[in-house]
Amino acid sequence: MNSVYIAGAGMTKFGRSEWPLMQLASVASLAALHHADLGDIPVDGVVVANMGAARVNKQTALGSALVDQLALYPATAESVENGPASGASAFKVGVQAIASGMADVVLVTGVERMRVVNGLEGTDFVASLSHPEAEYIYGVTLPSLAGMFARLYMDRYGVERKHLAMVAIKNHEHGTKNPYAHIRQTVTMEGILTLPEAAVNNPPIAEPLHLFDCCPVSDGAAALVLVSEAVAKKLKGPKVKVAGIGQATDTHTVHEREDPTDLKSVRLASEKAFKMAGLKPDNVDVAELHDAFTILEIAESEAAGFFPKGEGHKALERGDTKLGGKLPINPSGGLKAKGHPVGATGVAQLVELVWQLRGEAEGRQVEGAKVAYACNFGGFGNNVVATVLQREES
Amino acid sequence: MSEHVYAAKCTSCGAVSYPRHAVCPKCRNERFENVEVGGEGKVLTYTDVYALAIDFETRYLRLAMVELANGTRVTGQLLADEPKLGMKVKTIVDLVRDPGDRKLYGLQFLPA
Numbered sequence: 001m002n003s004v005y006i007a008g009a010g011m012t013k014f015g016r017s018e019w020p021l022m023q024l025a026s027v028a029s030l031a032a033l034h035h036a037d038l039g040d041i042p043v044d045g046v047v048v049a050n051m052g053a054a055r056v057n058k059q060t061a062l063g064s065a066l067v068d069q070l071a072l073y074p075a076t077a078e079s080v081e082n083g084p085a086s087g088a089s090a091f092k093v094g095v096q097a098i099a100s101g102m103a104d105v106v107l108v109t110g111v112e113r114m115r116v117v118n119g120l121e122g123t124d125f126v127a128s129l130s131h132p133e134a135e136y137i138y139g140v141t142l143p144s145l146a147g148m149f150a151r152l153y154m155d156r157y158g159v160e161r162k163h164l165a166m167v168a169i170k171n172h173e174h175g176t177k178n179p180y181a182h183i184r185q186t187v188t189m190e191g192i193l194t195l196p197e198a199a200v201n202n203p204p205i206a207e208p209l210h211l212f213d214c215c216p217v218s219d220g221a222a223a224l225v226l227v228s229e230a231v232a233k234k235l236k237g238p239k240v241k242v243a244g245i246g247q248a249t250d251t252h253t254v255h256e257r258e259d260p261t262d263l264k265s266v267r268l269a270s271e272k273a274f275k276m277a278g279l280k281p282d283n284v285d286v287a288e289l290h291d292a293f294t295i296l297e298i299a300e301s302e303a304a305g306f307f308p309k310g311e312g313h314k315a316l317e318r319g320d321t322k323l324g325g326k327l328p329i330n331p332s333g334g335l336k337a338k339g340h341p342v343g344a345t346g347v348a349q350l351v352e353l354v355w356q357l358r359g360e361a362e363g364r365q366v367e368g369a370k371v372a373y374a375c376n377f378g379g380f381g382n383n384v385v386a387t388v389l390q391r392e393e394s
Numbered sequence: 395m396s397e398h399v400y401a402a403k404c405t406s407c408g409a410v411s412y413p414r415h416a417v418c419p420k421c422r423n424e425r426f427e428n429v430e431v432g433g434e435g436k437v438l439t440y441t442d443v444y445a446l447a448i449d450f451e452t453r454y455l456r457l458a459m460v461e462l463a464n465g466t467r468v469t470g471q472l473l474a475d476e477p478k479l480g481m482k483v484k485t486i487v488d489l490v491r492d493p494g495d496r497k498l499y500g501l502q503f504l505p506a
Binding site for chain 2: 119120123124131135141143144150203205214252254255
């Protein structure tokens, strides 16, 4: 396959937005296109990632709508709905278009505007990805799957609520350094766990997970401009190469997995991505993981191959995963602080990593980052896309 | 929705799948017979979830994954005041959700 490069990255601030869906998508797209500075090189195709617009925004065919907003006709247009992995899936569709030689320039935009409905409706729309007869009818929501996962995981590996709180504290701290983050305030162990007031500040959502173990519900958009090697050579900016992509699926219901604490799809997707890149987890300088729930950052950091199984929380205790540590995880603030506009998330993770690899992540830059990894976790682990990016010296 | 919950038993290899798949995950056979899900089991994990869809009127729901005596695993509602990992439960089938337009029956777990 032909090499694929990311020439531009942009996003909107995440949070509650008054902008209509397509305005969010357009603003992020234009930021990425300006970043890429394509001159008169045309955009061949557009891929839009989104999960809930058909239901919560009453809008479909977002790819066509974005081409229209950006007046990119007659560019090709696709929409990708793949649950919370929609973003990285859309990215993969764009990469395949260029790798196959069918396109030279593809714009990939993820967008979600879910605060337009109330929290209960938003939770229910995301819960519709669970198994309709064997999970959903019982009241299963994503937080409940995460709660059941966390209880078993914590019991088996000696992870305590203080470790979950450490993920929240770290990612909120990182989020204060990211102007695009939904939540830009620090939290403390006292405030969310040890003081009596913590019971009020941090109520249970799905025991043993509490409010500060869960990402916020956000609106937002993120975009990437993918180009062929021939186009990349004509552009001025630093070259970020798509070194590897891996994807893996698992059973729809969580209970059917041989070991419900094993994020097998993360493991398999990551192995594929590293194999394609010819790299190892040890080579990674910075990572964005899908911390929709704090426990997931710990579990994914192990399944991706950064730490042995059951030792992710020890790496967290040592400070390895903080900015300035051996392997900074979620310098953007992660889903926890940056926010989680579902369809935009997988794209936004890569936007952060492109900025990191180009040395443009002001205030939260991982110095000299050359290799970056992202895990976009769909379903409750039934569809995962892992990506490895690499800065190429010109 | 019936007041029974059925798993699919593969007519070729005998593997029991819950929920049913169109193809047996073990041997790829496409024929199954219904076997009723129920009996005793143990709680694999559980949660009290407060983030619920709007049609639930309770403040929270206690949900669990249970491993039944025959090894089949199921998810359902746990009706136990003092839940514990590994606790023994028995299954019943009852109304689990009433979104208004239909009544949904499914698995509930009681202390055994």
